[in-house]
Amino acid sequence: MTQPHGMLFVATHIDAADEADFNQWYDHEHVEERVAISGFLSGTRYQAVDAERKYLGLYETASLEAFTSADYHAAFTRQTEWSVKNLNKMVNPMRRVCAISHQHGQGTGSHLAVLTLKAGTDVASLGSWQSSVQQTPGYIASRLLTPDTTLSSPLPRETSATRPMHPMLLLTCRDAQVCKTLAADAAQALNADVQLYSLSWQLTQQEMAHG
Template identity: 80%
Template sequence: MTHPHGMLFVATNIAAEDEADFNQWYDHEHVEERVAIGGFLSGTRYQALDAERKYLGLYETTSLETFTSADYYAAFTRQTAWSVKNLDRMINPMRRVCAITHQQGKGSGSHLAVLTLQAGMNSAALSAWQQRVQQTPGLIASRVLTPDTTLSTPLPRENAEHRPMHPMLLLSCSDAQVCQTLAASAAQALTAQAQFYALSWQLTKQEMAHG
């Protein structure tokens, strides 16, 4: 049996006076620490173009089981002081551990649309929409993230009382206008709301191996 890949989705805002240190921490410690964990494949940062939260981090893993491993658990028992400080600075953060399904295409484009779908999404309608648009020039990949309620424990400053676990459709594109057009189409077809991000940078496990 093939298990779906996993995805850690972390979005947050940060106070203007803390942004420089927050980005230094993310770019020079946090992403590398996470990608070094067994089962992690990549860590990718995005910055909002039109979204509720300014910063988004996506970490792909070989499976959801990565998030129950001893290696992953150990990462939380040896947090650096820099990590503790910046995790506590996050404003209105959102953490979801998700299974990746409905994958169409491969790779990461320069622009990303994140569409929040309705609970109990219509899988047939989603698949039909993906088939209809899969050859659209500028569309790199589309996939659905389905949060795991048990694994999606909250961040230190996350609202623990209101944490809806809606599936999300991610559209990765090489062009901003294509991303907006496809997101509008998906929003209409699937009754969804879209937010937009631009790629900042990515680190892969293969790149980690180069030292």
């Protein structure tokens, strides 16, 4: 059976005094370092439009096995000094390793909504909602992330007391208003909370392979 793609979801805030160095680290070391790991397909950065945490990083993998590989273990346990410095300056971070399902549409739009599904949400209704919006101008794609409790170990400054592992729907669109409107519709239909982000930049494994 084909293994579902995986995704590492990392959202965080950062103090203003540390923001410039944080972005330099992310843009010039961290994303490239992660995408170079065997099994990783892409790394994408987003910035909040209306969200609790200002920065979001999404790393797609060929399967969840990428997070148990020797390459990932080496990268995760042998952080550079720059990485250790910035990981310890994250404010209210959130790390989840997720399986991707309910893939609908293709591509990455300029705007992203993250809808956190509440406990008891009927995930089976997701497919009908996706079908109902597929012809909406500006809609690009959506997919469900289901956190893996074992793989979702916390970041250094992430609270370990309350770490709910709720499924998250990623909704990507080509402009802000479409994203906001469809996210509000999905939130009502699926009983979800909404966070809105805009695309910063993306690096793919294919781009790295071609230098």
